[in-house]
Amino acid sequence: MRLPGRWLLLPLAIPLVLALLRLTDAEPAPLQDLEAQTLTLRYRLRGPLEPSGAVSLVMIDDRTLAEYGRWPLSRRLIADAVRRLTADGVAVVAVDLLFAEREHGIPDPDAELAEALAASSRAMVGFAFLFDPERAVSSVPPAALADAAYRVVREPAVAADTGPPDPAGLIAPLETLARAAVPAHVSVLLDPDGQLRHDQTAIRYGDAWFPSLPVEAVRRFLRIDPDDMVLHLGSGVALGPDFVATDSRMRLAVNHYGPPGTVETHSMADLLGGGLAQGTFRDRVVLIGASARGVGDSFATPFSRTLPGAEHLATVIDNLLTGRTPTDRPALVPADTAAILAGGIAATVLGTLLTPILAGLATLMLIAGWTAASAILFATAGLWLTVTSPALAALAGFALSSARRTLIGDRARRLAERQRHNLMRYFSPEIAERLMNTNAPGLDDRVQTCTILFIDLVGFTGVNERLSPNEAMDLLRGFYRLVESAVLDHGGIVDKFMGDGAMAVFGIITPSPDDAADALKAARALASAMDTLNAELEAAGLTTLKIAMGLHIGPVLIGDTGGTRQFTYTVTGDPVNVASRLQHITRELGVVIAASDAVIEAARSSGGGGGAVEGFVELPLTSLRGRERPVGIWGWPAPPAD
Structure with missing residues (x-):
C-alpha cells in the first residue's frame, strides 16, 4: 500500500501554504481579520498600561461648551x-480639529487663530483624506500643504503595492491656518470589524506622501530635520537614527493603553479659566481635541467603543516617543513562519502516531500553549506573534493526518478482513485468526491432546456413477455444509x-475437558442432519446416503506439513490413524458412530458429557489394522441383534 509515502506531504500542504503566505506578507483579508481579533483579546488579557506622561490632552468637553458657548x-x-x-512651555501643540470653512466675525477669528499658531512656532493643524468619492471635497491640495509631505521617499527594491487606496479627496484647513502651522493628516482606516488598530504613517495623495500627525509631532518634538525623516515604502519610517517598522501598507500597530482618559486629559474650560497650575504642559506634546457629547470623532x-480621536493620536505619539509600539508582524515574520511550520509538523506527527481523539486533544493543547505564550510575550515584551496561522496549520495537520491514518487503517482493516475471509475459506475460523495474528511465515509445531472425528459417506462412489458431475458436486457441497455446521457449532474445526x-x-486451538463430549455431540448432530437430508432425497426420488464416523482422543502433532512452497496446517499422529480405522470398521460393527474407550471415558469425566454418551453401547474388543493391541469400542446406535 503506497498511501503513506504519497500522503505524507498532504497534511503539510496547508501549513506550507500558510507559511508561504506569512513569509510573503500575502495573507488573505479574512485571515488578517481573524488575527486582529486575537490581538484584541490579548490587549484585554494584558489590561491597561500607564502612559509615559509626555503627552497630554486638552479636550473641548461638555463643561467647556456649557461655559463658553455652543459647538x-x-x-x-x-x-x-x-x-x-x-x-x-509646551513642546508641540497639535490641534485635532478641521478648519475647512471660515468663521465670520469682527475682528476676524481665523486671523486671530492664524496669528496664535504662527506665534507659537510649535503648532500643528490636522487635515483629513476622504476615501469615498461621493464625499470628496477637494481634489487638489492647497499649496500650503505641499511642504507637509515627506521630503525623502525611498522606493522598495521590488515594486509592490504599498499604503492604503489612493484618497478621492481631502478636507484641508484654511490656507491661512495651513501656512501658520505645520499640517499633518489625521485620517484613520478602521479594520473590517470596525476597530482602530493602526496609525497610517503615510498616505499618498497625487505624487506626494503625507505623514500622519503623530509621526510629524514626534519629529518636531525630537527636533529632527525634515530631510532626516525618511519614508521607506513598504517597511517603515526613519526618524533620524531611529527606524519605526510598519507593515507593507505603511500601517503602524498601536499599543492601546486603556479606556478614554488613560492619557492625561484636561478640560479646555480649566485651561481657558486659568485653573491649571503653571508648568502643567511644560515640554509636553499637547493635543487639542473634542470629546463633548455629539461632537468630535x-x-x-x-478597551472602549468610544475612544476620542485625539486620544488615539496621543496614544500613537506616546508609543513612538517611548518605543512601546508593538513589535509588529513584519519584524516577526521568521518567528511566525517557524511557528506555522512547527505547529503543522507537530500536529501531523501527532495525527499520524495517535488515535484521532488523543491527537485532537494533543493538538488543542499545542494550540493553547502557543496562544498562551503569545499572550504572555505580548503583555511582557510587546511582541505581536501570529496566533491564527499556527493554529490553522496545526488543525489542518491534525485533521489531514488523522484522516490519512483513518483511511489507511480502514484500508488495512478491509484488507485484513478480506484476507481473513479468504483464509477462512480454507481454514477454520480459529486457525485463520491465528495465522492473521502471527508475524511468522507459519505456526509453530506443538504436541497437544485433541479429539479426532473422521466422517465418510458410505457408498457414495456407487451413487456418484448415476449422477452428472454437477449433480454429484451439488450433493457433496450439501454434505459438506452439514459437516461444517455440526462441527463448528460444537467448537471443533474442519x-x-x-x-x-x-x-x-x-x-x-484451546484444549478443553469438554472436547471429547463436544466431538460426540457433533457426530450425533451430523447423524441427525443426515436423517433429515435422506428424507428430502427420498421424497425427491433420489438414493439416500449413509454416513460413518469414528472418534479417538490422544496426543497429536499440530503444525505445517507440505513442501517448500505450499503447506497444509493439520494434525498427525496415532489418534488420527485410530479414528480413521474406527470410521472404516463401522460397517462391520453395524453402527453409525464408533468411538474409542478413551473418547467415552473423557466425555464421561467432563461436566457436559452425560448427554453425549447416551445411547452408546460397549462393543467387544476389536483389533484394528496396523495395531498390535485390540481397542475398546463403543457404538451408536446399538447394532442390531444377531
Whole structure:
C-alpha cells in the first residue's frame, strides 16, 4: 500500500501554504481579520498600561461648551488656548480639529487663530483624506500643504503595492491656518470589524506622501530635520537614527493603553479659566481635541467603543516617543513562519502516531500553549506573534493526518478482513485468526491432546456413477455444509474435506475437558442432519446416503506439513490413524458412530458429557489394522441383534 509515502506531504500542504503566505506578507483579508481579533483579546488579557506622561490632552468637553458657548467653539477661544499652552512651555501643540470653512466675525477669528499658531512656532493643524468619492471635497491640495509631505521617499527594491487606496479627496484647513502651522493628516482606516488598530504613517495623495500627525509631532518634538525623516515604502519610517517598522501598507500597530482618559486629559474650560497650575504642559506634546457629547470623532478599540480621536493620536505619539509600539508582524515574520511550520509538523506527527481523539486533544493543547505564550510575550515584551496561522496549520495537520491514518487503517482493516475471509475459506475460523495474528511465515509445531472425528459417506462412489458431475458436486457441497455446521457449532474445526469424507478436530486451538463430549455431540448432530437430508432425497426420488464416523482422543502433532512452497496446517499422529480405522470398521460393527474407550471415558469425566454418551453401547474388543493391541469400542446406535 503506497498511501503513506504519497500522503505524507498532504497534511503539510496547508501549513506550507500558510507559511508561504506569512513569509510573503500575502495573507488573505479574512485571515488578517481573524488575527486582529486575537490581538484584541490579548490587549484585554494584558489590561491597561500607564502612559509615559509626555503627552497630554486638552479636550473641548461638555463643561467647556456649557461655559463658553455652543459647538463649534469660536476660534478666538482656540487661539487663546494655543497662546496659553505656548506660554506654559509646551513642546508641540497639535490641534485635532478641521478648519475647512471660515468663521465670520469682527475682528476676524481665523486671523486671530492664524496669528496664535504662527506665534507659537510649535503648532500643528490636522487635515483629513476622504476615501469615498461621493464625499470628496477637494481634489487638489492647497499649496500650503505641499511642504507637509515627506521630503525623502525611498522606493522598495521590488515594486509592490504599498499604503492604503489612493484618497478621492481631502478636507484641508484654511490656507491661512495651513501656512501658520505645520499640517499633518489625521485620517484613520478602521479594520473590517470596525476597530482602530493602526496609525497610517503615510498616505499618498497625487505624487506626494503625507505623514500622519503623530509621526510629524514626534519629529518636531525630537527636533529632527525634515530631510532626516525618511519614508521607506513598504517597511517603515526613519526618524533620524531611529527606524519605526510598519507593515507593507505603511500601517503602524498601536499599543492601546486603556479606556478614554488613560492619557492625561484636561478640560479646555480649566485651561481657558486659568485653573491649571503653571508648568502643567511644560515640554509636553499637547493635543487639542473634542470629546463633548455629539461632537468630535471616536473609535472602537480593545478597551472602549468610544475612544476620542485625539486620544488615539496621543496614544500613537506616546508609543513612538517611548518605543512601546508593538513589535509588529513584519519584524516577526521568521518567528511566525517557524511557528506555522512547527505547529503543522507537530500536529501531523501527532495525527499520524495517535488515535484521532488523543491527537485532537494533543493538538488543542499545542494550540493553547502557543496562544498562551503569545499572550504572555505580548503583555511582557510587546511582541505581536501570529496566533491564527499556527493554529490553522496545526488543525489542518491534525485533521489531514488523522484522516490519512483513518483511511489507511480502514484500508488495512478491509484488507485484513478480506484476507481473513479468504483464509477462512480454507481454514477454520480459529486457525485463520491465528495465522492473521502471527508475524511468522507459519505456526509453530506443538504436541497437544485433541479429539479426532473422521466422517465418510458410505457408498457414495456407487451413487456418484448415476449422477452428472454437477449433480454429484451439488450433493457433496450439501454434505459438506452439514459437516461444517455440526462441527463448528460444537467448537471443533474442519481440518480437511477428503472426497466424500472429512476430518474434524476438537481442541486444536484451546484444549478443553469438554472436547471429547463436544466431538460426540457433533457426530450425533451430523447423524441427525443426515436423517433429515435422506428424507428430502427420498421424497425427491433420489438414493439416500449413509454416513460413518469414528472418534479417538490422544496426543497429536499440530503444525505445517507440505513442501517448500505450499503447506497444509493439520494434525498427525496415532489418534488420527485410530479414528480413521474406527470410521472404516463401522460397517462391520453395524453402527453409525464408533468411538474409542478413551473418547467415552473423557466425555464421561467432563461436566457436559452425560448427554453425549447416551445411547452408546460397549462393543467387544476389536483389533484394528496396523495395531498390535485390540481397542475398546463403543457404538451408536446399538447394532442390531444377531
